[in-house]
Amino acid sequence: MIDFLQRLVDGVSLGAIYALIALGYTMVYGVLQLINFAHGDVFMLGAMMGWYASSVWTSESRNPSIAGALAVTLFSMLACAAVGLLIERLAYRPLRGSPRLNTLITAIGVSFFLEYGGQLLFGPNPRAFGVLPHRASSVVAGISIGYVDLVTILTSVVLMIVLQRIVFHTRIGTAMRAVSWNPSVAALMGVNIDLVISFTFGLGSLLAAVAGILYASKYPSVHPLMGLMPGLKAFVAAVLGGIGNVPGAMLGGLLLGLAEQLVSGYTSSSWRDAVAFGILILILLVKPSGLLGRGAAEKV
Amino acid sequence: MPFFGGSALKRTGKAVRSWLPFFIAIPFLVLIEQGIALNPALRLEYVFQNINHIGIAIILAVSLNLVNGLTGQFSIGHAGFMAVGGYVSAVMLMRGPQEDPYRIFFVVAMLTGALAAALAGWLVGKPSLRLRGDYLAIVTLGFGEIIRVIIENTPFFGGAIGLSPIPHRADFAWIWAVAIVTILVAKRLRDSTHGRAFLSVREDEVAAEAMGIDTTGYKVRAFVISAFFAGVAGALSGAFEGNLAPQSFTFVRSFEVVAMVVLGGMGSITGSTIAAAVLTILPEYLRAVANLRMVIYSIALIALMLLRPRGLLGTREVWDWWRKRRPPRAPGRREASEALIDVRHATIRFGGLTAVCDFSLEVRPRELVALIGPNGAGKTTVFNLLTGVYPPSEGTIKVLGRDTRGLAPHAIAHLGCARTFQNIRLFRELTAFDNVRIGCHHLTHESMAAAVRQGELSDQEEKWVAERTEELLEIMGLTHRRDELAKNLPYGEQRRLEIARALATGPQVLLLDEPAAGTNTREKTELMALIRSIRDRFGVAIVLIEHDMKLVMGVSERILVLDHGVTIAEGLPREIQSNAKVIEAYLGEKYAKEHAAQIAAAGSPR
Amino acid sequence: MRRMSAKFLVCMFALAAACKKEPEGGGNVGAADTGVIKIGEVGSMTGTEATFGTSSDRGIQLAVKEVNGAGGIKGRQIQVIALDDEGKPEEAATAATRLIASEHVLALLGEVASTRSLFMAPKAQAAKVPMVSPSSTNEKVTAVGDYIFRACFIDPFQGYVMAKFATETLKLKKTAILRDVRNDYSVGLAKVFNDNFTKMGGQIVDNESYSSGDVDFKAQLTNIKGAAPQALYVPGYYTDVGLIARQAREVGLTVPLLGGDGWDSEKLYEIGGAALEGSYFSNHYSVDDPSPRIQEFVGKFKKEYGGQVPDSLAAQAYDAAGMLFDAMKRAKDLTGPSVRDALAQTKDYKGVTGDITMDDKRNATKPAVVLKVAKGGKYEFSGRIMPEGLKQSGTEAPAESPKKTEGNTAPNPAPGNRPTPTPTPEVGATSAAQSAANTGQPQGVPAGEHPKK
Numbered sequence A: 001m002i003d004f005l006q007r008l009v010d011g012v013s014l015g016a017i018y019a020l021i022a023l024g025y026t027m028v029y030g031v032l033q034l035i036n037f038a039h040g041d042v043f044m045l046g047a048m049m050g051w052y053a054s055s056v057w058t059s060e061s062r063n064p065s066i067a068g069a070l071a072v073t074l075f076s077m078l079a080c081a082a083v084g085l086l087i088e089r090l091a092y093r094p095l096r097g098s099p100r101l102n103t104l105i106t107a108i109g110v111s112f113f114l115e116y117g118g119q120l121l122f123g124p125n126p127r128a129f130g131v132l133p134h135r136a137s138s139v140v141a142g143i144s145i146g147y148v149d150l151v152t153i154l155t156s157v158v159l160m161i162v163l164q165r166i167v168f169h170t171r172i173g174t175a176m177r178a179v180s181w182n183p184s185v186a187a188l189m190g191v192n193i194d195l196v197i198s199f200t201f202g203l204g205s206l207l208a209a210v211a212g213i214l215y216a217s218k219y220p221s222v223h224p225l226m227g228l229m230p231g232l233k234a235f236v237a238a239v240l241g242g243i244g245n246v247p248g249a250m251l252g253g254l255l256l257g258l259a260e261q262l263v264s265g266y267t268s269s270s271w272r273d274a275v276a277f278g279i280l281i282l283i284l285l286v287k288p289s290g291l292l293g294r295g296a297a298e299k300v
Numbered sequence B: 001m002p003f004f005g006g007s008a009l010k011r012t013g014k015a016v017r018s019w020l021p022f023f024i025a026i027p028f029l030v031l032i033e034q035g036i037a038l039n040p041a042l043r044l045e046y047v048f049q050n051i052n053h054i055g056i057a058i059i060l061a062v063s064l065n066l067v068n069g070l071t072g073q074f075s076i077g078h079a080g081f082m083a084v085g086g087y088v089s090a091v092m093l094m095r096g097p098q099e100d101p102y103r104i105f106f107v108v109a110m111l112t113g114a115l116a117a118a119l120a121g122w123l124v125g126k127p128s129l130r131l132r133g134d135y136l137a138i139v140t141l142g143f144g145e146i147i148r149v150i151i152e153n154t155p156f157f158g159g160a161i162g163l164s165p166i167p168h169r170a171d172f173a174w175i176w177a178v179a180i181v182t183i184l185v186a187k188r189l190r191d192s193t194h195g196r197a198f199l200s201v202r203e204d205e206v207a208a209e210a211m212g213i214d215t216t217g218y219k220v221r222a223f224v225i226s227a228f229f230a231g232v233a234g235a236l237s238g239a240f241e242g243n244l245a246p247q248s249f250t251f252v253r254s255f256e257v258v259a260m261v262v263l264g265g266m267g268s269i270t271g272s273t274i275a276a277a278v279l280t281i282l283p284e285y286l287r288a289v290a291n292l293r294m295v296i297y298s299i300a301l302i303a304l305m306l307l308r309p310r311g312l313l314g315t316r317e318v319w320d321w322w323r324k325r326r327p328p329r330a331p332g333r334r335e336a337s338e339a340l341i342d343v344r345h346a347t348i349r350f351g352g353l354t355a356v357c358d359f360s361l362e363v364r365p366r367e368l369v370a371l372i373g374p375n376g377a378g379k380t381t382v383f384n385l386l387t388g389v390y391p392p393s394e395g396t397i398k399v400l401g402r403d404t405r406g407l408a409p410h411a412i413a414h415l416g417c418a419r420t421f422q423n424i425r426l427f428r429e430l431t432a433f434d435n436v437r438i439g440c441h442h443l444t445h446e447s448m449a450a451a452v453r454q455g456e457l458s459d460q461e462e463k464w465v466a467e468r469t470e471e472l473l474e475i476m477g478l479t480h481r482r483d484e485l486a487k488n489l490p491y492g493e494q495r496r497l498e499i500a501r502a503l504a505t506g507p508q509v510l511l512l513d514e515p516a517a518g519t520n521t522r523e524k525t526e527l528m529a530l531i532r533s534i535r536d537r538f539g540v541a542i543v544l545i546e547h548d549m550k551l552v553m554g555v556s557e558r559i560l561v562l563d564h565g566v567t568i569a570e571g572l573p574r575e576i577q578s579n580a581k582v583i584e585a586y587l588g589e590k591y592a593k594e595h596a597a598q599i600a601a602a603g604s605p606r
Numbered sequence C: 001m002r003r004m005s006a007k008f009l010v011c012m013f014a015l016a017a018a019c020k021k022e023p024e025g026g027g028n029v030g031a032a033d034t035g036v037i038k039i040g041e042v043g044s045m046t047g048t049e050a051t052f053g054t055s056s057d058r059g060i061q062l063a064v065k066e067v068n069g070a071g072g073i074k075g076r077q078i079q080v081i082a083l084d085d086e087g088k089p090e091e092a093a094t095a096a097t098r099l100i101a102s103e104h105v106l107a108l109l110g111e112v113a114s115t116r117s118l119f120m121a122p123k124a125q126a127a128k129v130p131m132v133s134p135s136s137t138n139e140k141v142t143a144v145g146d147y148i149f150r151a152c153f154i155d156p157f158q159g160y161v162m163a164k165f166a167t168e169t170l171k172l173k174k175t176a177i178l179r180d181v182r183n184d185y186s187v188g189l190a191k192v193f194n195d196n197f198t199k200m201g202g203q204i205v206d207n208e209s210y211s212s213g214d215v216d217f218k219a220q221l222t223n224i225k226g227a228a229p230q231a232l233y234v235p236g237y238y239t240d241v242g243l244i245a246r247q248a249r250e251v252g253l254t255v256p257l258l259g260g261d262g263w264d265s266e267k268l269y270e271i272g273g274a275a276l277e278g279s280y281f282s283n284h285y286s287v288d289d290p291s292p293r294i295q296e297f298v299g300k301f302k303k304e305y306g307g308q309v310p311d312s313l314a315a316q317a318y319d320a321a322g323m324l325f326d327a328m329k330r331a332k333d334l335t336g337p338s339v340r341d342a343l344a345q346t347k348d349y350k351g352v353t354g355d356i357t358m359d360d361k362r363n364a365t366k367p368a369v370v371l372k373v374a375k376g377g378k379y380e381f382s383g384r385i386m387p388e389g390l391k392q393s394g395t396e397a398p399a400e401s402p403k404k405t406e407g408n409t410a411p412n413p414a415p416g417n418r419p420t421p422t423p424t425p426e427v428g429a430t431s432a433a434q435s436a437a438n439t440g441q442p443q444g445v446p447a448g449e450h451p452k453k
Helices: A002-032 A039-056 A066-095 A100-122 A147-169 A171-181 A183-188 A193-218 A228-241 A246-266 A269-286 B008-018 B020-037 B045-070 B078-094 B104-128 B133-153 B172-191 B193-203 B205-210 B215-241 B251-264 B269-307 B318-322 B379-386 B409-415 B432-443 B448-453 B456-475 B491-504 B521-538 B549-555 B573-577 B580-587 B589-594 B596-601 C002-018 C050-069 C089-102 C114-127 C155-169 C184-199 C218-227 C238-250 C266-276 C292-304 C312-330 C336-344 C432-440
Strands: A138-140 A143-145 B341-350 B353-363 B368-372 B394-399 B417-419 B509-513 B541-545 B558-563 B566-571 C037-043 C078-084 C107-109 C131-133 C148-150 C174-180 C203-210 C231-233 C257-259 C279-283 C349-351 C354-358 C369-373 C387-390
Touching: A002 A039, A002 A143, A002 A147, A002 A171, A002 A193, A002 A228, A002 A246, A002 C218, A039 A066, A039 A100, A039 A193, A039 A228, A066 A100, A066 A193, A066 B269, A100 B133, A100 B251, A100 B269, A147 A171, A147 A193, A147 A246, A171 A183, A171 A193, A183 A193, A228 A246, A228 A269, A228 B133, A246 A269, A246 C218, A269 B104, A269 B133, B020 B045, B020 B172, B045 B078, B045 B172, B045 B193, B045 B215, B045 B251, B045 B269, B045 C089, B078 B104, B078 B133, B078 B215, B078 B251, B104 B133, B104 B215, B133 B251, B172 B193, B172 B215, B172 B269, B172 B448, B193 B205, B193 B215, B193 B432, B193 B448, B193 B456, B205 B215, B205 B409, B215 C089, B251 B269, B269 C078, B269 C089, B341 B379, B353 B379, B353 B394, B353 B558, B353 B566, B368 B379, B368 B521, B368 B549, B379 B394, B379 B417, B379 B509, B379 B541, B409 B417, B409 B432, B417 B491, B432 B456, B432 B491, B448 B456, B456 B491, B491 B509, B491 B521, B521 B541, B521 B549, B549 B573, B558 B573, B558 B580, B566 B573, B566 B580, B573 B580, B580 B589, B589 B596, C037 C050, C037 C089, C037 C312, C050 C078, C050 C292, C050 C312, C078 C089, C089 C107, C089 C114, C107 C312, C114 C131, C114 C148, C114 C184, C131 C312, C155 C184, C155 C231, C155 C257, C155 C279, C155 C369, C174 C184, C174 C218, C184 C203, C203 C218, C218 C238, C238 C257, C238 C266, C292 C312, C312 C336, C312 C349
Parallel strands: B368 B541, B368 B558, B417 B509, B509 B541, C037 C078, C037 C107, C107 C131, C131 C148, C174 C203, C174 C231, C231 C257, C257 C279
Antiparallel strands: A138 A143, B341 B353, B341 B394, B558 B566, C279 C369, C349 C354, C369 C387
């Protein structure tokens, strides 16, 4: 039983990270109907920037502190937001009228560019990472919860709440939602489409950066290809929860993390990746709009 | 119309002629292989390694084009099917005979692998193909990964280290012979009525379905055929390299093939072929820049998407330049037959909203019935019920004597009920001629295999379809627009084209959804005449949704009025015009006053 | 816009095409020339395996630089043409073909992964170009033909090494295994360990797997913990092992980890940290071995590559290249068949990873060592891991399982101690002479010491 609970805890902490990345996916998809394949690589850049900031340019990683961690994270967020905006401006904006397939190919191209370019720039070797101060794991009723896990879960919840507020209680949030429903009409209503989309990208990239830092703190091996799988899994999580739906992304992330841990634990663990895809396929066949999404019927 | 001429010799001659390119090519291929490729003195191994890789890439790209390009579905799991075909055939080859001089066993192994891949394609496609664009992409990606994970974890398939040594049974000649076959098959399919069916699915699924095309069936078929050829490519690859490893079948591989299809132009077989060659060779050329190679490749890809998104060739083909135009023929005649729509107490609810309540309608042959009412009354919903887009929550619907519950729209269209759409759903990127031709599709009988074989039946049917299409275009006054893309036609002509397309399906009853929307007075008068002439000439019953009262009153024999999903009146035009409920709900006092004289004087039109 | 973009694309492609270096035409390798001798190298410089390919490449480049600096071979300089295969097997085959057929290389170095070596080998064999793999450990590789060699030991050996160490030195009865299914090296080692450990009377209580690139192993480790093993065998690469060690401790699995030469890298401790202390792995040598040969290599490597400590892949590649050059020196002329023969006769080549001799299956017979990860700071920052080499005194020739027993790695200046391996069909039946090798042990550990657990 303890085992099961431990797996649950592990699943929640893994799921929280998936959720953070999924939030970025879901927002961009909601606004642009684009699966931003490069999102996973922005996440990687977040971790990379964090590593540079804490290990190369400063010595924060040798004496980690909360303040230092926050500073590094902030820097990484800004860097990633800049990258996200750049990608949107250079690669996606020109393709706005094009068929979906073309934009998807471009997204994949950007993803490859970041990965291989990253290998060139940063070198392919993995690097150790640490920005959070070392605290012991808490043990509650025989189950150990890492300090990083607690921080992760807390941060994810806080960020989700902030995001909900932005999306539902601010003007820009309303604009985002308007664009997601009907861009041309929103434009006619005076919404600056370009601004809204850029904002969405920037926001998503900020979240990815935080996810990158937390992920690297939990699995302290940072390298240019680290974003591939988490990116894909986060996308699955977003779809699972209902793409375009913010609480859905959180729920999806959580469920995916749990499923992965439970399936890996109780059956063969090498099928772990297959689990994510299996879930994706299942949900798309059974309820394509996702758990919390609403189906959009096509008017005939 | 069909001709019963031609001796058996003539037929054989025709078959031989159509496969001539292939027969001619084979000796050349063998010659090149034996004389050049396998000649150690020439040291051209590297060149031919690349040439053979190009050949396999062509098979992959052209087959994927069937799905992604022609049918407009978005699959990025091609590598998975390649793996299935490759591994199944490799396992057979490794357990097969040591010597195989005539390659008989190899062919058996290759076909087995390909069939296994086709089966996998069916298993993946059947449930997934009803998903929308991006989702389908991810699902296919997922399946590809799952297949790879299975291979990696199965010792029988060699696990991580792969299978080796695989007997070297395929080289230049085999690879390129198959590549040629793949191109020919794709070309034949594309040029046949099935090819048009694929295109219609890409252009507008809803309209295609309404024209009697089994869209899901066609999607699955495209998927299965493309998976088959991917399997062949996998088998050839294994037999050529002598090795198979799961690392060769990652998502990256699938994506490379997708890039080829997109670069070449979605739907263009020529384009896919050229792009396959370019994208296979390009990384080799970029070797000189070593570490930068992949970075340059990804930038080049992005640049291509940005600068030339339709790919090199768009949907054009190299052989389109050779196309001869078929001359139009005299129009034929169409006989009327018994027709019946019988709706009883149909109700449909969407969640808490009852869109249509207790609706009943009977349409007899050659009747002209109109359905009017304010916006949101449920008129189009009635059409959707009739054509099978939604099943009724209650009540029965019978079209041409058959209960339509559970029938897909294309089946109902096949029974003889055709429609047009409120918002015009033409196949915009196809010509007027092609739009109407697609309407004829469900009446043809040739199978896909026949299309590929270019048998006699396909010739006859193509001819018949072309003639019928010319006739319809002429009746609709659209002959001069024959080769114009549908999206470029003026609005009024687009509407007429849509009607022509619906008529091409050979219906007994035609449903017209606001055919006069956006037309001016003169056009409306012409439309009235057109509607009547259609009814007379084709003997169809017509059910009309319209807001223009002049048109309605001028054309209909019977009118139903809907308001908030409920039939509030039914009867002759003049009865409706003076019906108080109708006036209150829809026509308005002003109308009643203005037309008081007309109502009193006029009887039922024609 | 259309016209412009089409022109632009044409220009880009032309540019890319112009970048293509023309392969040199004609020329038999080794014909009486005074030109450079061309050697081909195939490795994964980009892609998921890039870190291994670049490491290997560095070892090779260093070896080339040295040999050229010393005057080359037979008076001619060596030129290495290195091609990237992106970690893809069919690319490895293409690269090999290009090197053989277009660049007319005399010999090939590569690849690190057995799968890719298997794709390359048939090409080399057919063209009679000798090929030396630095690190492919799957038996099938050299079985492709008599032109294929390797400078490392094979899976059956290493797996045996650890199994023996676990049973005899650590006196373990129960272990679990966590292998990387995506990596044939790991799968091979795990299988051999499994077979040998059980044969030696032990019990494998749990068998789990992961895929390289995974980051979360909690599920598997929790299972393993539940099976209560005395140790956990993790024959994977350092890129994953570091994380595995950490998470093992996090789930409360305190038993030592055991591993293979894939662990060897400064990154291991960097990522794994204190979680690794008390664990053991089999390797070719120890980077801290004070023997001059090794230290000289480490020093040169660090100097050449900005302070980076060589990992086992770099060392093996260095030796593979060195072994090839040594054979080329001994060969009667510089043609494929002659070099091949010389390679086959390699005996006691003094590599940094041990004294290498080719057996009749063209696999390297050389000793392995087991190292312990003891208390200490991370490699990079506070010095280094302090491994304590543990050696086995052991001379038995295991009945059917192949491979010699371990000796110590110390490149021992006393030649008499070197065992003369007899090229028997099952590789390496040992002779008693070998145990004498123990005496010259420069490591601080006298024979017979047991590790403190």
